[in-house]
Amino acid sequence: MARLPAAVLVLLAAGSAAAVWPQPQYVSEGAGGGCRLSAARFRFAYADRSAVAPGCEVLDQAFRRYWELLFLAGGNGKSEDSPCNVLSVNVTKPGCDGFPALDSSENYQLTISDQLMLLTADTVWGALRGLETFSQLAWKDDNGMFSINKTDVVDFPRFPHRGLLLDTSRHYLPLKAILETLDAMAYTKLNVFHWHIVDDPSFPYQSVKFPDLSQKGAYNPFTHVYTASDVKMVIEYARLRGIRVIPEFDTPGHTRSWGPGAPRLLTPCYAGSKPSGAYGPVNPVLNTTYQFMLEFFAEVSAVFPDFYVHLGGDEVDFTCWKSNPDIQTFMKKMGFGQDYSKLESFYIQKLLDIVSSYGKGYVVWQEVFDNAVKVKPDTIIHVWKQDNGHYPNETARVTKAGYRALLSAPWYLNYISYGQDWLGIYLVEPLAFKGSSAQKDLVIGGEACMWGEYVDVTNLSPRLWPRAGAVAERLWSNKTVRNTRDAYRRLADFRCTLLRRGIRAEPLFTGYCEHEYGSV
Ligand SMILES: *[C@@H]1O[C@H](CO)[C@@H](O)[C@H](O)[C@H]1NC(C)=O
Ligand SMILES: *[C@@H]1O[C@H](CO)[C@@H](O)[C@H](O)[C@H]1NC(C)=O
Ligand SMILES: *[C@@H]1O[C@H](CO)[C@@H](O)[C@H](O)[C@H]1NC(C)=O
Ligand SMILES: *[C@@H]1O[C@H](CO)[C@@H](O)[C@H](O)[C@H]1NC(C)=O
Numbered sequence: 001m002a003r004l005p006a007a008v009l010v011l012l013a014a015g016s017a018a019a020v021w022p023q024p025q026y027v028s029e030g031a032g033g034g035c036r037l038s039a040a041r042f043r044f045a046y047a048d049r050s051a052v053a054p055g056c057e058v059l060d061q062a063f064r065r066y067w068e069l070l071f072l073a074g075g076n077g078k079s080e081d082s083p084c085n086v087l088s089v090n091v092t093k094p095g096c097d098g099f100p101a102l103d104s105s106e107n108y109q110l111t112i113s114d115q116l117m118l119l120t121a122d123t124v125w126g127a128l129r130g131l132e133t134f135s136q137l138a139w140k141d142d143n144g145m146f147s148i149n150k151t152d153v154v155d156f157p158r159f160p161h162r163g164l165l166l167d168t169s170r171h172y173l174p175l176k177a178i179l180e181t182l183d184a185m186a187y188t189k190l191n192v193f194h195w196h197i198v199d200d201p202s203f204p205y206q207s208v209k210f211p212d213l214s215q216k217g218a219y220n221p222f223t224h225v226y227t228a229s230d231v232k233m234v235i236e237y238a239r240l241r242g243i244r245v246i247p248e249f250d251t252p253g254h255t256r257s258w259g260p261g262a263p264r265l266l267t268p269c270y271a272g273s274k275p276s277g278a279y280g281p282v283n284p285v286l287n288t289t290y291q292f293m294l295e296f297f298a299e300v301s302a303v304f305p306d307f308y309v310h311l312g313g314d315e316v317d318f319t320c321w322k323s324n325p326d327i328q329t330f331m332k333k334m335g336f337g338q339d340y341s342k343l344e345s346f347y348i349q350k351l352l353d354i355v356s357s358y359g360k361g362y363v364v365w366q367e368v369f370d371n372a373v374k375v376k377p378d379t380i381i382h383v384w385k386q387d388n389g390h391y392p393n394e395t396a397r398v399t400k401a402g403y404r405a406l407l408s409a410p411w412y413l414n415y416i417s418y419g420q421d422w423l424g425i426y427l428v429e430p431l432a433f434k435g436s437s438a439q440k441d442l443v444i445g446g447e448a449c450m451w452g453e454y455v456d457v458t459n460l461s462p463r464l465w466p467r468a469g470a471v472a473e474r475l476w477s478n479k480t481v482r483n484t485r486d487a488y489r490r491l492a493d494f495r496c497t498l499l500r501r502g503i504r505a506e507p508l509f510t511g512y513c514e515h516e517y518g519s520v
């Protein structure tokens with residue numbers, strides 16, 4: 001753990017003033033009130049002997065962003081001499097050009113005293129988290145002056161993988177909506193954008209190698225696609241905010257939209273002895289299928305820099321496979337009997353071999369594990385089935401088998417209900433399952449999911465925010481941070497911050513914000 005400052009640290013109790021979301025691990029507030037931040041003078045600076053220096057794109061840009069966020073609401077233009085006119089940022093490990101990864105440190109320490117304001121972090125990614133906290137600590141007094149109180153913060157995430165899934169197949173989300181989501185993710189310290197980019201309804205990913213996939217599979221091949229430069233932009237925008245991008249290309253099910261652009265990829269379904277004209281999952285018995293996947297994933301592996309690719313593997317419907325005589329013949333030849341999950345395993349194992357041959361790791365939905373597909377020991381199993389609350393047992397089974405687990409089952413934010421449904425989301429305890437501490441260590445985090453059946457750009461933001469923030473705090477803060485009264489106060493306050501920053505976050509309950517959405 002990070003060095004603690006000499007001052008006695010107290011975990012902030014409910015009812016105290018500073019409202020940071022998600023709650024930092026340790027906060028101690030000094031006495032004596034605020035120090036003025038002058039918009040005319042305030043600047044961020046690289047500390048002496050910091051391992052990164054001006055020209056570091058990640059921090060140069062973050063300094064500009066956070067300056068604007070701090071003084072967004074206008075305020076204090078008076079030029080005053082004050083020790084609070086400079087926040088020095090000291091990063092101890094070099095590296096600005098890389099990408100954040102699962103094992104990147106996000107630790108930081110923030111010291112705001114009479115003498116200096118200093119942010120120290122191991123990496124630029126940690127510095128980004130600290131800048132966010134700093135921006136949330138600043139407050140505006142009754143005269144419209146920005147101040148920051150004497151405070152010490154020592155902070156680090158509880159889980160390294162804190163994700164958000166967006167589904168851009170069921171409804172196309174314009175690039176701008178994705179970028180805005182990345183902004184709000186950075187505000188809540190979420191660090192993985194899981195891009196469920198294609199699925200049955202549409203194929204908006206424009207492949208360089210197989211342009212027909214989006215040409216024939218997108219809702220509209222010109223307006224409803226993500227070009228190579230769109231994808232690059234999302235990845236870079238995310239990187240500058242310390243967010244990883246994990247693409248999901250879900251197979252062998254959920255692939256209807258691949259069909260038109262990839263002849264012979266999908267299984268022809270039969271009605272009696274004749275093809276019915278319908279198509280099922282990817283055809284696992286043709287060699288051409290694996291040749292296609294080899295070339296397709298060569299591209300995907302090169303385009304998306306993260307070590308992990310999400311390979312889906314959920315909800316494979318066997319009906320079509322069962323109807324097809326070529327598949328039946330193959331089943332016999334392989335000695336699979338009538339066990340179609342063996343055929344699914346056969347396919348997935350070949351796919352995993354292809355993807356690992358490109359030096360990538362993979363995440364798969366839980367069915368791959370449930371169907372006993374042989375996977376590499378470092379595979380991440382994504383637990384999603386709600387199953388009347390059985391998910392803790394699934395997490396126990398996955399980790400008992402030695403696999404790392406990622407939790408989404410309680411966090412399907414596309415489901416909504418009347419009232420304060422953030423509370424249920426918030427009170428989930430990811431490690432509340434029967435298992436050893438070694439098993440608990442295998443839970444790397446979780447993801448909030450926003451499936452797109454009933455969600456497009458018109459309702460994305462209000463449905464996500466601030467509810468996804470509840471997941472963000474559960475995954476970042478100490479497990480003992482569960483006081484819902486205190487959480488309500490801070491989350492309601494944070495929602496107002498989101499509105500001020502231009503995010504259409506829905507209300508938690510009755511009330512108002514000083515700066516309502518759209519007001520100036
Ligand atoms: C800062 O300190 C002042 C004076 O102690 C207090 O009234 C105020 O609530 C504090 N503000 C924050 C954001 O902590
Ligand atoms: C920044 O960190 C480096 C290395 O840890 C240290 O040598 C240096 O004194 C620090 N600078 C400041 C201003 O704290
Ligand atoms: C598919 O590949 C396997 C192994 O390389 C080979 O034995 C088989 O004959 C091929 N099948 C077809 C239809 O080409
Ligand atoms: C979970 O597993 C426990 C045994 O470890 C069992 O008693 C319980 O009924 C299971 N819960 C569900 C919801 O399946």
Ligand SMILES: *[C@@H]1O[C@H](CO)[C@@H](O)[C@H](O)[C@H]1NC(C)=O
Pocket residue numbers: 011025478479480
């Ligand atoms: C979480 O909080 C508890 C209670 O304050 C404390 O004992 C524990 O050390 C904290 N965990 C971490 C990782 O700091």
